[in-house]
Amino acid sequence: MVEKRMPLPVAEAVERVMNYKKRQEKEWVPLEKAHGRFLAEDLKADHDVPSFDRSPYDGFAIIAEDTTEASQEKPAVLEVIGEIGAGSVFENEVKQGQAVRIMTGAQIPDSCNAVVMLELVKEKKDNNNSYIEIKRSFKAGDNISFQGEDTKAGTSLIDKGTCITPGISALLATFGYDKVPAAKKPVVGIIATGSELLEVKEPLQPGKIRNSNAYMIMAQIEKAGAEPKYFGKFSDDFDDCLRAVQDALAEVDLLITTGGVSVGDYDYMPAILKELNASVLFNKVGMRPGSVTTIAAMEDKLIYGLSGNPSACYVGFELFVRPIVRHSLFTNKPHLRKSKAVLGTSFPKPNPFTRFVRAKLFDEDGQYQAVPAGLDKSGSVTSLAEASAFIVLPGGTRGYEKGMIVDILLIDDEQGSEWPWANIVPSYK
Amino acid sequence: MVEKRMPLPVAEAVERVMNYKKRQEKEWVPLEKAHGRFLAEDLKADHDVPSFDRSPYDGFAIIAEDTTEASQEKPAVLEVIGEIGAGSVFENEVKQGQAVRIMTGAQIPDSCNAVVMLELVKEKKDNNNSYIEIKRSFKAGDNISFQGEDTKAGTSLIDKGTCITPGISALLATFGYDKVPAAKKPVVGIIATGSELLEVKEPLQPGKIRNSNAYMIMAQIEKAGAEPKYFGKFSDDFDDCLRAVQDALAEVDLLITTGGVSVGDYDYMPAILKELNASVLFNKVGMRPGSVTTIAAMEDKLIYGLSGNPSACYVGFELFVRPIVRHSLFTNKPHLRKSKAVLGTSFPKPNPFTRFVRAKLFDEDGQYQAVPAGLDKSGSVTSLAEASAFIVLPGGTRGYEKGMIVDILLIDDEQGSEWPWANIVPSYK
Incomplete structure (x- = not known):
């Protein structure tokens, strides 16, 4: 009676989703609004x-x-023939025995080849002429910031797909971008399903929970760099759900539904996908939480059926939605960045599925330590508030001991990864 | 002729600024707009x-x-007397020999004490009655998510001053916050000075540079969690500058000026502060870049005179402005987080001042490696685009060798630090 679903290894599931990757269009954003957006072109000097x-x-x-x-005893004496403020250019020739007062950032006169700091000279007046005394020797090139020493014209500075930080804003200003070529944000729709869901402002009722997934995912979408569009929550009428999904699809670049992907009697998503004639990429993944994650495509648009359990929903987003969003924003490192950490707790029980444990990272003198955050169950919501990484425990016949070095995926890191899955081998097959 | 300024150790300079810390007011923000804002109250379950x-x-x-x-041979047979969808409550009593079909997330009926997964039973029909066969024993509590196991009422979950992440959005929804108590953003004004500055869209001219600092600082202000207000750039008229500063002060919580803090003839900031009767906290800090950073206060409002050099300006913001902004947003960890890293390059020359080298961080199996980004000069702008940390090299009579473990301050980290300066001792005094 129960539909048998074959679990797909995580890496293969991600790969199937990434077959639908595409780039967004480019739009021009005023520089002062560009912070946090993603560059749609390589930035060259x-x-x-x-x-x-x-x-x-x-x-x-x-x-x-x-x-x-x-020298101290016999200082050089130079005549001061003028001054150069920052932003101006000295038009006269400076000859041997002469000097020009110069401000920070001002252009060096043609015939000069060194700068003496103000603190190192003694200034003198004589017959309306100004002189300076210098008590040590200088070499050609001393205290000059040379043209091109910071960067040369033509140098490639920042790759497209990079998130615009304050430092990048400075570079963009330097190179005259009062408007910035940024990736247009994809619109990501959200539909929550589940008759157990209350609105956030409703009082608690027996058997019911408040709809936390929709707000969590809206924030995840923003953090990934896209624009969330929430279509509301739908409960137990199949036709309502179907119509909501159809209507939403027309307005978004990709659509996320939460809940209803399991094999229970009220889990409509499989039937809705069938009714829509969507092609299902997979409906079971060898991972915990989130094994029931179902992803389908209507032509080139992805429909995500994420689990209604908060942790499963969260992990499903980061593994399957984030890389599609980030790729669309022109990066070639769309996945969460992989690193390694010392495991802070033992996981003695083996699990056939690859586990993604929400974890807090500490660093002890620059070495990561990963400790599970809150309760390690798919329904847990508190673990998400504190997590800054997933501990990745590949499925198999063994447990994991405190002190081992394990793979982690960093949630708050903007650097990203091209493909973190290479050495994360599932062994449950 | 040159004013002698006494450099203040960095820690002492930061301390003087922090004497002016204060908290912002609280405002109520709709949950869907709260991502990235800072909690103004502790979040309790x-x-x-x-x-x-x-x-x-x-x-x-x-x-x-x-x-x-x-057992396999003698399965238990239970009568199925009803079903419970998620969100509903089973009203009848379940007696010995009976079972109830239950969906993920639904409330366990009073007299039941375990759940058997769908996959582990065989369903049967007999005379319009439904039965299940169970082929192994279960213990009381098996497969039940107990009330309070994720978190107990009254537990303190998130400290005020924490930035609202997707996981925290989920918690807020769970606890019914359709409006969130967030710290009101302080307004931070920016005035750029310097007759060498071109607007971003102007073509380059001999001796001039484009105004990159204003855009960089606007982005830094946003990243810190405040609201930037740009008043434009002012060049070489003292009275214009003075009036601009006066007008701006009336509209902001704190004011940043860039440029004009040195001891050159066009450096108006010292005279403007004098004219305003502002009390100068310091006008020289034992740090590179940014030794000319000048900070003053008008009653309880801070006026920052940051260097016009991009790197010096950037560092000055992160060390002196960020902690004031973050403290105002209710956190007790307002400073950049300190960690340690392996130094990737040697710095053989000693420097009497504490250096803040803009650095790229790599992690090798979870251990930070810090490598200087771009050109390590105060005028460098490319180094900022790639930097994710400052390498801190305390001033003194020694150099630093590649491979040493050094202190770093993380630029992109949201965790923060209460006081990173405890063991960073300047030795130039």
Whole structure:
């Protein structure tokens, strides 16, 4: 009577989903609104930085050779023939025996080749002329920020798909982007199902729980870089659910439903997918939580049936939705970044499925320690609030001991990974 | 002729600034807009989660004692007297020899004490009655998610000042927060000064650079959790600058100026602070970059004079502005989080000042490696785009060698630190 579903290894499930990856269009966003968006083009330096030789200090631009013989006892004396504020250019020629007062960031006059810091000279007046005394020698190139020393024109600086940080905003401004080529955000729809769901503001009732998944996923969508669109919650009428899914599909780039993917009598998602004639990529994955995760496609649009259990729903999003969203935002590292950590608790019981344990990361002198956050059950909601990583425990016949080095996937990391699944082998098959 | 400034140790400078810390007011934000905001109250569980004993699977709720003798050869046979969908409550009494079909998440009937998964029973029909066969024994409590096992009513779950993540959104929904108590964002003003500055969209001109600091700081302000307000750039007229600062102060919670803090002839900030009768907390810090960072207060409002050099400006913001913003958002860990890393490059030359080297972090099997990003000069802008940490090299008479373990401050980490400066001792005094 119960439908038998064959579990798919996680890596293969992710691979099937990634077959539907595509890039978003590009749009131009004002620089001051671009923080947190994703670059849709590689960022190249279109000019040298600095674009001219400049002074890193307030001081005097000199010809270094004038100081070759300078010493405490016999300082070099140079005539000050003018001054250069930041942003201006000195038009006259500086000759041997002469110097020009120069401000931080100002352009070095053509014939000068060194800068003496203000603190190192003694200034003197004589017959309306100004002089400086310099008590040591300088070499050509001393205290000059050379054209192109920070970056050369043509250098590729930032890859497309990178999230725009404050440092990248500075670079964009430097290269004249008052508008930034950013990936258009994909619209991700959410439909919650389940007759046990109360609205957040409703008082608790026996047997019921508040709808937390929809709000959690809206936040996950935003964090991934997309735009959430919530269509509400639907309960136990099949036709209502079907129509909601159909209507939503027309308005979004991809659609997430929560709940109703199990094999129980009220689990409508399989029937809805059938009715829609959607092609089901899989309906069982060799993972805990989230083994009932079901993903289907209508032409090139993905429909995600995530579990109604909060932890299972959360993990399903990060493994299967996030990489599709991030790829659409032009990155080539769309998956959660993999690293390693010292396991903080033993998991003595073997499990045939690969486990994703919500974990808190500590770092002891730069070495990660991963400790399970809250209760390790698929229904747990508190574990999600504190988790910053998943501990990955591949399925098989063995348990895992405290102190072992294990794979982790970082949830809050923006660096991402091209393909974290290479060495995570499931052994339950 | 040159004003002598005494450098203050970094820790002492930060401490002086933190004397001006204060909390923002609280405001109520709709849950779906709360992602990324900061909690203004501790989050406590106001009810048990789960709030009732529930089934983690689709299956049958039974009385465990009915299966004590069950085996492959002599299965226990129970009469199925009804079913419970998720969200509903079974009203009748379940007696010995009886079972109830139950859906994932549904409430366990009063007299039942175990759940048998759907896959483990054989269903039968007989005279319009339904029966199940169970081929092994179950114990009281098997496959039940107990009331309060995830969290007990009254448990303190999340501290105020925490940034609202997707997992926290789920918790907030669970506890009925359709509106969330969030810290009101402080408004941080920005004024750029410097006659060398071009607007971002202007073509390059000899001796000039584009105004990158303002856009960088706007993004840093957003990232810190505050609201940026940009008042534009002002060049070489003292009265214009003074008026701009005065006007801006009336509209913001704190004000940042960039440039003009050095001791050059066009560096107006010291004179403006004097004219305003602001009390200067310090005008020189024993750090590189950013030694000329100047911070003052007008009554309880801070005025930041950050260096016009991009790297110095960036570091100055993260060390001195971020903790004030974050404290105002109710956290007790307002500073960048300190960790340790393996130093990826040697710094053979000693420096009397404490250096903050913009660095890329790699992790090798969970152990941080820190490598300087781009050019380590205060004017560098490319180094900021790639940096995710500062390497902290305390000032003194020694250099630092590749492979040493050094302190780092993490730029992209949301965890924060109460006081990272305890063991970072300057030795230049």
